[in-house]
Amino acid sequence: MPKVKVARQSTFVDMTAMCDVAFLLLAFFILTAKFRPSELIQVQTPSSRAEHAIKDDLVTFTIDKEGKVYMAISDIDRKRQVIDKLFELEPQKYAGVAMTDEKRKEFQGLEIVGVPVQNLPQVVSMPKEEIQRLKDAGQLSGIPIDSTNNQLKDWIMAVRHVYVQYENKEKAPIAIKGDKNTSMKDITNLIDIFRKNDVYSFNLITTLKVN
Amino acid sequence: MADLDTSSGGGRGKHKGKVRSKKMSTRVDLTPMVDLAFLLIAFFMLTTTLGKSVAMDLNMPKPTDAESEKTVVKESKVLNIILEKDSKIWYYNGTTVMGLQQTDFSPEGIRQVILNKHKFVDSKFGRDDKGDVQTIVLIKPTDDAKYEDLVGILDEMDITKTKIYSIQKPVPLEEEAIANGGTPAAAN
Numbered sequence: 041m042p043k044v045k046v047a048r049q050s051t052f053v054d055m056t057a058m059c060d061v062a063f064l065l066l067a068f069f070i071l072t073a074k075f076r077p078s079e080l081i082q083v084q085t086p087s088s089r090a091e092h093a094i095k096d097d098l099v100t101f102t103i104d105k106e107g108k109v110y111m112a113i114s115d116i117d118r119k120r121q122v123i124d125k126l127f128e129l130e131p132q133k134y135a136g137v138a139m140t141d142e143k144r145k146e147f148q149g150l151e152i153v154g155v156p157v158q159n160l161p162q163v164v165s166m167p168k169e170e171i172q173r174l175k176d177a178g179q180l181s182g183i184p185i186d187s188t189n190n191q192l193k194d195w196i197m198a199v200r201h202v203y204v205q206y207e208n209k210e211k212a213p214i215a216i217k218g219d220k221n222t223s224m225k226d227i228t229n230l231i232d233i234f235r236k237n238d239v240y241s242f243n244l245i246t247t248l249k250v251n
Numbered sequence: 252m253a254d255l256d257t258s259s260g261g262g263r264g265k266h267k268g269k270v271r272s273k274k275m276s277t278r279v280d281l282t283p284m285v286d287l288a289f290l291l292i293a294f295f296m297l298t299t300t301l302g303k304s305v306a307m308d309l310n311m312p313k314p315t316d317a318e319s320e321k322t323v324v325k326e327s328k329v330l331n332i333i334l335e336k337d338s339k340i341w342y343y344n345g346t347t348v349m350g351l352q353q354t355d356f357s358p359e360g361i362r363q364v365i366l367n368k369h370k371f372v373d374s375k376f377g378r379d380d381k382g383d384v385q386t387i388v389l390i391k392p393t394d395d396a397k398y399e400d401l402v403g404i405l406d407e408m409d410i411t412k413t414k415i416y417s418i419q420k421p422v423p424l425e426e427e428a429i430a431n432g433g434t435p436a437a438a439n
Contacts, residue, residue, distance in 0.1 A: 055281030062288035069295035086399040088406045090307035103398075215306060220399035224334070224392040227401065228420065235314050243306035246402055 080152050080175055081110050086220035088246040095213055099199050100245065101192075102152070102217045107226035108182030110154040111195055119148045121206060125198040126157070133194070137161060154180040157191055185233060192230075196237045215243040307405060311418065327375060328387045330368045332361065332404060333421055333429060336395035340404075341429050344368070348424045349434065356403050365411040383414045391421040393429070 081102050097118070102110045113119045123144050127134055138161050139147075146164040154175070155163050163171065174180050185192045196214075203212035214234070218227055234242065326345045333341040333351070340361050341351045354360040365388065372386045379385050388408065392401050401418070408416050428434060 052278070055285055059281045059285050059288065062285050062292065066288050066292050066295070069292055073295050073298060085304065086402040088305070088307050088402050089409060090305050090406070092306045092308065094304055094306045216309075218398040220397060220402075222398040223394065224396040224398060224401060225394035227398050228392070228394075231311060231418075232314075235311055238313075240313060241308065241310045244309050244402060244405075245304050246307055248305050249406075 080172060081154065083217060083219040084221070085217060085245055085247050087249040088244075089249055090244075090246055091248070092243070094215065094243065094245060098213050098215050098243070100215045100217050101230070103219070103222055103226060103230055104182075105219045105221050107222065107229075108154070108180075109185055109192055109230060110152045110180075110182055111192075112152045113199075116148045118202060118206075119150075120144060121202045122195070122198045123147050125201050125205075126194055129197055129201065130194050134158075153195070154182055156181065156184050156189075157194075185229070190233070192233055193237055196234065196239060200237070200239065211239070211241060213243070214239055214241075215245050217245040307402065309405070324387055325376070328372055328385055329389060330365065330386060331389045331391060331425075333425055334390070334392040334396035334400045334404065335429055336393070336397075338397070338400050338403075340400075341425075348422070348428050351425075351428050351434070356400075356407075361404070362407055362411060365407060365413060369411065369413075384412065386413055386415065388413050388416040390416060390418045391425065392418070393421055393426060 081104055083102055083104055097115045099118075100112045100114070102112065104110075113122060123139070127137075127139060134157050137158055140161075143161050143164050147160065150164050151168070151171075153160075163174075166174075171180070183192045183195060184190065199212050199214070203209045216227075216230065231242075234240075329345055331343050331345075335341060338356055340354045340356065342354060342361070342364055343349060343351045354364055365386070368386050369384045372384060376385050390401070390404055407413075
């Protein structure tokens with residue numbers, strides 16, 4: 041009887057297909073990954089279990105460790121409306137501020153409001169690197185919030201008016217982004233200013249806790 | 252591995268004398284490349300979810316001084332939580348500043364305190380119309396507390412399904428009590 045030869049099977053597995061899939065997935069994840077944009081004001085947000093995704097159209101008030109307050113408006117059209125509204129609501133207080141139409145256009149490109157209104161015309165024309173340098177030198181003072189010169193109040197009013205007028209919303213989408221080491225004294229103070237100006241609900245921005 | 256060379260060594264046995272150069276395989280071992288690709292995939296998958304910012308809702312009441320707008324609550328439903336510096340928590344029941352106890356943010360700490368309070372309130376008052384527990388938690392962060400602690404305690408409210416809570420300023424008597432280690436000086 042002839043011997044039945046068992047054909048020797050190759051142990052080689054073709055990796056090409058697997059490699060294709062792996063790189064396809066890799067390309068997908070690289071493209072969809074949104075790295076956190078390098079932010080001018082870096083705060084370490086506390087982590088929480090809250091799972092609400094943040095809205096796209098948001099006015100974020102960032103408060104850093106030292107209690108300085110900065111404002112960022114995500115929508116550029118709103119930005120223009122807010123700056124217009126600010127000068128419309130407080131014509132006397134900001135009478136001497138030369139915020140021309142040109143400057144207001146530049147304001148739309150400003151990432152974050154972190155100076156008193158009086159310094160805005162100067163700051164809006166600065167390139168981003170210049171502002172970063174100011175920040176590093178500790179010269180970005182934040183929006184004044186002391187009771188004698190409370191400009192935060194004016195910004196809040198302007199924001200509220202804009203959202204009521206153009207969006208027919210009862211409340212503006214206001215978020216507070218605090219550093220986890222911010223003292224509660226500053227946070228309470230900030231929340232009190234909001235409450236005095238009829239803003240009662242906020243989003244607290246946190247990082248998703250992974251456990 | 253995935254790319255084992257199984258060809259028998261160059262056929263040297265059959266043709267003696269003739270030296271043939273060994274045919275090189277054109278196959279490239281892709282295993283390390285796939286390893287690398289998956290490693291990078293894992294990295295990108297993790298970084299996309301880790302850096303995600305989420306929002307927590309917070310509603311505050313309108314500030315009022317009017318006596319008529321103040322709500323009277325049953326004393327035994329109330330749990331006061333005072334946040335002190337270095338993430339220390341003090342708590343006491345009722346509305347009289349007495350017998351403050353200290354705890355921390357661990358799951359056996361404040362969470363257990365709230366859950367025990369829930370049990371007590373449930374046995375005494377039962378659930379409300381919506382089936383929620385009726386405990387009223389008053390959160391009182393002192394000025395030295397950190398923002399992280401506030402978010403932490405709001406998180407605990409969510410975990411323990413506490414529906415009625417409010418953030419208030421601690422009264423001087425409470426600040427005195429925590430400085431004094433649990434009992435206000437007046438009681439001594």
